[in-house]
Amino acid sequence: MSLFHMIDQTLQAFAKFVWGPPLLVLLVGGGLALLIYSRGRPYRHLGHSVGLLSGRYDDPNDPGQVNHSQALSTALSGTLGLGNIAGVAIAITVGGPGAIFWMWVTALVGVATKFYTATLAVMFRGRDATGELQGGPMYVIREGLGKRWMPMAVLFAVAGLCGMLPVFQSNQTTQLLRESFAEPLGWVAPGGSFAFDFAIGSLIAIASAYVIAGRIQRIGKFSARVVPGMVVFYLGMTLVVIAIFWEQVPEAFALIFSDALSGQAIAGGTLGTVISVGVSQGAFSNEAGIGTESLAHGAAKTREPVREGVVAMLGPIVDTLAICTCTALVILLTGAWQQGEDVAGVTLTAQAFSQVFGQFGPILLLIMVLPLAFSTIVTCWYYGMKCYVFLFRGRWQGLYTGLYMLLIIVGAVASLSTVNSIIIGMYAVMAIPTMVSTLLLAKHVNRAAHDYFSRMGLTEKEKAAEISQ
Structure with missing residues (x-):
């Protein structure tokens, strides 16, 4: 057994261990507890988020670095992209269609968590x-x-440094470019080329360095410009596929629900495997309860903490309930998921689109993937830098940025299995301090929410008016 194979197996075992029953209870059970504790208040005020995103409540003199819209776009840029495309494909490949149901569960309770x-x-x-x-x-x-709780804060920051690595995004972006263009055009032989992967990784690193130089202000503006358009573009693509196979849509949903409790994971395993894969990929997709979303929303310009909480609630709805569901339907409706375990990650999603759009399928997917994957890479640098500064008090920041650029290149040439295990495993570790602290401090949020909504006087009629605008 080679050293790389041993490392890969060790990382897979680590990811499987940390995503065991205790963490699933903490993440999903904790989110459900917050939903009950809030008496459903977050869901009753979703309409208010539209007014907040419109900018009518923005005050440039408020503390913070970015407005509500840019904060949400930054948070979404860290979740939207390959997590919704490759992550969903991995969930179906490993856990079967039923894993999608558990991704939905993370989103439904994730609204309250966020x-x-x-x-x-x-x-x-x-x-x-x-x-x-x-x-x-x-x-x-x-x-x-x-x-006295500082060890838990340090645990999050250390896990954040590892979990925010750009390796997954650069890996899957490079894979899509190689398999959709380089190999069909004969630039590289089937199976991959180190030189090609290295070159693509280097280009991504150079472009990322330019945006990163502007820190959160430039990242926020870039995300606010890119994310909404790419979401609409991708939804348009998926709706075309769904429209073509519309008669099979009920059957696809029935398959998801029936497999959710069957324990028939494609890669083998029990019900626990299906739930673990679905919850872990759901958490990777929408990041509810992981803590990364707090790093973005914590930079919002506001003196009213509850306002950013209301804005953040939209994340799991857009990310998982909308985008991930559409991706899952495309994979299931086209039958691409039945091609076996040899086809995985972004390649599986690309092949699903190819069955409808032909050779243009991967091209259309790439148009959406490139900007979103890129925005995720620069956003994760921001998240990682905040963790780095917390741990090392701002010393040697250039060293961290340089190492981050290097890891973009490393991710481009590494294996998908290794990369996915590292990120998923660290996400699990980050969730522990995030959920524990949130549950302990939830009473402060309830008091602030009661005060805020009482002062705002938001009635059902006013919320309906905000939604209609």
């Missing part, structure tokens, strides 16, 4: 080593729970 985590991210912002106001689970823990 309301609490994003509100806390603004409520308990703290100063970093440079004196700048920052939000995120590590600051929530330090400012909200006190110094």
Whole structure:
């Protein structure tokens, strides 16, 4: 057995271990507890998020770095993209169609989770080593729970440094470029080319360095311009496929529901395998309860923490309930998922689109993937840098950025299995301090929410008016 194979198997075992029953209970059960504790308040005020995103409540003098719209776009840019495309394909490949049901579960309870985590991210912002106001689970823990909980804050920051690596995005972007263009055009032989992967990884790293130089302000503006258009474009593609196979849509949904409790994972295993794969990929997709969303929403310009919580609730709805569901339907309706385990990740999704759009399928997918994957890479740098500054007090920031650029290239030439295990495993570790601190501080959010909505006087009629605008 080679060293690389041993490392790959070790990382897979680690990811499987940390995504065991205790974490599933904490993430899904914790989200359900927050939903019940809030008495469904987050869901009753979704209409208010439209008014907040319109900018009518923005005040440039409020503390923070970006407005509500840019904060949400930054958070979505960290979730939308290959997590919705390759992540869904991996979930179906490993866990079967039933894994999609458990991805939905993470989104439904994730609406409440994001309301609490994003509100806390603004409520308990703290100063970093440079004196700048920052939000995120590590600051929530330090400012909200006190110094005796600092080990938990450090745990999140360390896991964040590893979980925010750009390796998955660069890996799958390179794979799509290679298999959709380089191999058909004869530029590289089937099976991959180190030189081609290295070159693509290098180009992505150079482009990322330019956007990263502008920090969160440039990242926020870039995300606000790219994310909405790409979401609409991708939804349009998937709706064309769904329209063609519309008669089979009920059967596809029935397959998802029937397999959700069957325990018949494609890769073998029990019901636990199906649930674990679905929840882990759902968490990777919408990041509810992981804590990364707090890093973005904590930078919002506002003096009202609840406002950012209301805005953050849209994340799981757009990301998982809309985008991931559409991807899953495309894969199931076209029958691409039955091609076997040899076809996985973004390649599976590309082949599904090819069955409808022919040779233009991967091209259309690439048009959507490139900007979103790129936006995710630069957003993850921002997340990772916040963790780095918290741990090392801002020293040697250039070293972290340089290492991050190098890892973009490493991800491009690494194997999908290894890359996926690292990221999924670290996401699980990040969820522990995030969910524990959120549950402990939830009472503060409830009090703030009651006060805020009472002052705002948001009636059902007013919410309906905001939705219609």
